[in-house]
Amino acid sequence: MSLRNVGIVYRKELVDSLRDRRTVISMIVVPLLVMPLLTIGVGVLSARLVGEAMKEVPQVMVLGGDDSPHVKAELERMKDLRIVPAQPDYANEISNKQIRAAVEIPEGFESKLAAGESSTVKIYMYEGELKSGFGADRLQRFFRELRDRTVREHLAARQLPESLVRPFDIEEKNVAPPEKVGGAVLGGLVPYFIILLCLVGAMYPAMDLTAGEKERGTIETILCSPVSRTHLVLGKFLMVLTASIATAVLSILSMAVSFGIGKKMLLGAARGAVDSALQISITGRAVISIFFVVLPLAVFFSAALLAISLFAKSFKEAQSYISPLMIVVVLPAVAAVLPGVELSPALALVPVLNTSLVSKEIVTGTYHWNYIALIFLSSCVYAGVAIAIAVKLFQREDVLFRT
């Protein structure tokens, strides 16, 4: 009889909520649209921009160098650079994106090269501007090659070996697994979105099922039915949890799919242009693990939101309580994304932050089982306390009939 009533309440709330456009939007539409838009949309857009920037032949200006005709001619022969006539306001032209970069060849450059005297070639570019950076890169490559060639010629003339100026080579090798490389960049962001969507998914139904009932006058109707208040709140809680989990699961699924599609599109769109920062590989194991780590957090959110909005007299009042809560949740979730914030026993007890941190590790392929267990347990305790408070509040007349 008892569990049956929880089930009856849950079923009714589910039907009721699924008929509510606003719940459906926050539970289904947002996760299914937000994730693909974020990953595919932003990813494709940035890949396209990078690709376009790379395809463009940058216009550069050569300043001076009239007494260095060979270098100038060589520059003009470069296929991936277009030389435009020198102008005195080259800096403005770079700022206004009329040209991408400029290079200043010092006086007597070629003769100094031949004489073995040192001189400085200046490259002007707009820091942080992608296309300007590409232009400057090509100029730099050109002059670096010229420098190397000159060194080799000088060495050869004196019959000295090349190793004299290059006694040894340095090579960097990556030992992190591929997911770690991609994960480090985007790893922190993924759980952050899942946690946030868990909260967003629970928010609307929690308010609708409590303050909304008060506002619509159905709270008295349901209180005069024989269902006990504990069963009533448990049924409602299950519905809010369903919405929260549905939002999380749908967002995980849509994220996995959009990453899969997004990766293909990125690779196709700009091949080498997309560096490892944009390559995200998340294993199925990581996705399932994140889900289990986030689960008690979803329980905690659902119960806490239910308790808070039950206290409100109206939907509007509930919103004004819950909106600040959003910031309270967002801050620790964001803190986990910051570089350098690492798991520690103390942080493992901070709700939201702990889950966010451990999820970040999981995405990057690291499983600290001790921490996972500790965080899961502490989250379960917080969730249990929140449920107990919600149940307790539902027994209080001054909360149910607050005037």
Add this chain to the structure above:
Amino acid sequence: MIEAQHLVKRFRDKKRGSVCAVDRVSFSCRPGEIYGLLGANGAGKTTTLRILATILAPTEGTALVAGYDVAKEPQKVRSRVGFLSTATALYGRLSAQEMVEYFGRLHGLDEFALRRRIDELFERLEMNDFRDRRCDKLSTGMKQKVSIARTLVHDPSVMIFDEPTVGLDVMAARTIVRFIRECRDNGKTVIFSTHVMGEVEKLCDHIGIIHGGKLLAEGTPSELRERYAMRDLEDVFVKVVEP
């Protein structure tokens, strides 16, 4: 059967401190009888009826409803009580039938009994035309019928009506008045609160005049008229409330 003994309900109010909404109220109402609780707004009618429906718990005193103590066995009381007030709204996104079904299930009816009961109620209250229509799309009169079906789905022996006709048009109010009378004729114990004298005269077997949380006078309409030597119940009411 309803037997209220020395019911007291105190609230804590931020501005006014402790407020005694119901102050040692005692009365009884037998099956096949209508008891009218007459009082102005804020007199304590709603609080008294909410205690009887176990929505609120009494601070002191006891009340037996259908043989069960409201404080000790509230769930048993609720399963034998039908409670209807203007504040008991419907779930707008459920259909008329789903609304009644929901309460039938919560009352523990099995699916077969529920189906039969709903068919019977929808037939009797002439609700078949809007059976599958969502409650928020119904007219006031239709909503009223759904509420009545909701209170009757478990065939309660005690009916509690808290100002059931407030805000209703003439036709909808008449439906309610007819329904209250039917309940009495079917042998149910009926208590209802109102501040409309016409309804009291039309319906009540017993009247209790409540003011400031206290039950000031009680009796049949004719007893009260005799006691205060007045023909009009409204005059009696004013006389009792403002001595």
